[in-house]
């Protein structure tokens with residue numbers, strides 16, 4: 095587990111941390127949008143001595159760069175710059191940067207210290223927490239990766255002010271997931287909130303608490319319990335890959351919300367979740383997204399991706415399902431036809 099998570103509206107604690115640690119070099123990994131919108135806000139709090147030590151490594155923004163090619167580019171730069179093991183990598187960005195940067199740091203010289211400074215809602219409440227790092231490979235999401243925690247996570251929720259609305263909604267998707275699998279009050283709170291008036295500090299704190307309490311019981315996903323965090327992701331990841339590799343990417347959270355509709359539908363059809371609660375879930379999610387229909391010719395693509403899902407075993411497909419809002423179960427075998435039925439049900443929703 096990470097040693098400490100700081101949630102603030104400034105970076106004073108980060109400056110103090112970097113002053114005490116005395117790293118030889120500090121590598122700041124970020125993308126072009128984060129450089130444009132967030133770097134100045136970070137530098138305001140850092141002393142000149144620390145700023146002098148920082149080397150910026152910038153990549154282009156977007157899920158399509160979360161791949162091996164980007165890793166090789168960065169490892170090349172780190173080696174050419176002779177970055178030693180007593181240096182620090184700061185992953186400053188959304189989930190793409192924290193997933194990618196955590197992976198690069200964990201393998202460079204068999205592991206170099208890294209910290210996460212998330213800049214999107216999704217990375218503040220989910221991607222930067224819990225130690226999962228990785229990259230996409232062969233059109234499969236997070237196919238290659240490692241579980242390894244940053245030494246600290248510094249969250250400044252004021253960085254959310256420059257985040258586009260669609261990215262805020264993407265983060266809300268994962269918060270709604272926490273509500274559905276674990277905490278009905280959180281679900282109700284988000285569903286009944288005006289997103290322009292949300293108390294981010296409270297919501298971020300609450301979401302992280304839920305994620306950590308699940309991760310703590312099964313940090314390396316050896317026993318199954320951590321799979322609960324994957325509700326909506328079996329079908330959601332396949333939808334995300336489908337749009338990404340067909341050059342029309344949608345946000346991670348939007349894909350997960352579509353996945354949660356399908357997987358709530360399956361929960362109902364299989365007799366775990368009652369129809370009324372399924373309708374409440376559907377109405378709640380439709381407050382934030384519009385349904386994207388998936389043509390029948392692409393169903394096989396989606397199924398093939400799902401066959402590679404990390405929760406599968408014995409060549410069977412297993413899902414996390416809901417018993418009710420706030421309670422989930424895992425390792426439920428679901429066959430291909432039911433998955434296709436759920437995508438047809440998604441296609442038949444009008445909004």
Ligand SMILES: NC(=O)c1ccc[n+]([C@@H]2O[C@H](COP(=O)([O-])OP(=O)(O)OC[C@H]3O[C@@H](n4cnc5c(N)ncnc54)[C@H](O)[C@@H]3O)[C@@H](O)[C@H]2O)c1
Pocket residue numbers: 125126127128131132155156157160187188189190191193213214215216217220221222223224225226227235236253254255256257258261264345346347
């Ligand atoms: N490791 C985990 O446990 C975990 C959990 C959930 C999701 N993820 C991964 O996270 C990724 C999605 O993360 P994301 O939604 O943060 O996407 P992202 O990193 O692509 O960021 C979204 C967009 O916002 C921009 N941006 C970032 N911060 C900004 C700011 N403050 N102001 C303006 N623009 C800003 C980025 O440049 C990008 O264009 C996916 O790859 C997903 O698989 C990982």
